[in-house]
Amino acid sequence: MGSSNPVTDQERERVRELHAEGKGRNEIAEILGRGGRTISQIAKSLGLSFSRAAEVRQATEIRSADLAARRAAFAVKLQDIAETEAAKINAPHTYWDWGGKEHDFDTHDAPEPTPGDKRAYMSLVATAVDRSLKLSPPKEEGGADEVGSLLVGLFDKLRAKHGDH
Template sequence: MGSKNPVTDAERERVRELHAAGMGRNEIATELGRSGRTISEIAKGLGLSFARAAQVQQATEIRTADLADRRTRFAVELQDLAERELKKVNAPHTYFDWGGKDHDFDTYEAPEPTPSDKRALLGVIATAVDRSLKLSPPEQDTEGLAAVDAWLKGMMGG
């Protein structure tokens, strides 16, 4: 098979895709109609390896990055939820009542939630913010901390 046409960029990209999908060298060779040696050379040129440990490490790194991205997106959703609920704390609130001897359904508008409803809203807000911060902690301002530390040391004479 050594006399086959030169390897194309499309084939290189396809090797990258199939490798990322977890296919082995021989499977990719069969898929592309190339020799195993050719696939190995393409993979080497792309910085890919068919060593199992390298594949597991690469898959683990990708999975870890994906999970970090999902946690960050979920943390943003929790922060959004907290902000929406915070707007309700002092806003007009609609209450409803179902009951009485005729089982009437009534609604009424209060200028703001009752104290117990405010506590419930604040509980939701606190939980959402807490979980958001645990999923995606704020980055430390190391430059600012270093500047404060230097200033304090200067004020205290070293």
Template sequence: MASTRPVTDEERKEIRRLHGEGKSRNAIAKYLRRSGRTISKIVAEMGLSFDRATMTAVATEARSMDLAARRLRLAEDLQVDAERMRRQLWEPAVVFNFGGKDNTFEKRTLPEAPAEMKKTIMGAVGIAIDRSLKLAPPKDETGTEEGIALITNLMSGLTAIHRARQEQEATEGA
């Protein structure tokens, strides 16, 4: 048998609050110990509804915003990674070698990374920057071409250093 007790003003306020929080009709009914029909009637009187399409759209929009924020944080982290890797180009670098008939280990610290290592580092820097730009493209495209030109020039310079180094090693080995 259905309850015949009148709905109080306090319950109406609570229904409006819970509806505003996105609670479902059944959740509100259970919380207030009222029938779903009573809750639907009161919500309709308030000019509100339990339109699932609207609620789904709001939830989808919230999820999209959360994902956008996560992509932005990841893009920022990739930029930090690229900057950190790029600094390695000019820092002392440890190089090592295993091998020989006695399986020896040898290592040296060089004042900066060798050309081949710089080439690898620049490739990783380029990938990190590229991925960060794909995750969070700049709103103003005016800086993109300069950035690409900078990376292209850096890669060309490192390639030239690498070739010169290989030619030098080939000359010394002959």
């Protein structure tokens, strides 16, 4: 606010209006043909601030909450996958083969998956549950240690029942 070009009351009022519209310091300076420092001084004299810390903080909190909700939703999807795949461990299984001299395609049904396939299902289930728990840990249900020991017990029983070959 040098003496060569004093700030008018009209400019002060215009700064107040533009600030109320949400315009930033540099945008106001461009509109009024003034320097950013001059606009900052006018704003300060009017009790205005261009600080956006509160807006940034609120936007960050909203984004964090959105991400937490997305992680929780994805944890549910992983749990659904674990349950679907766990059901296949003792279910009839269709095997297929493509090959031979004529490149024939053939299928055959088995009453249940082979021990190796059961092991693969158990590994998939364990991974899905583990990732689900990491994305959305249980609250006050005894904690992850209790859930982990329940899973270990479940998989030990499955291995004992079906053999770990």
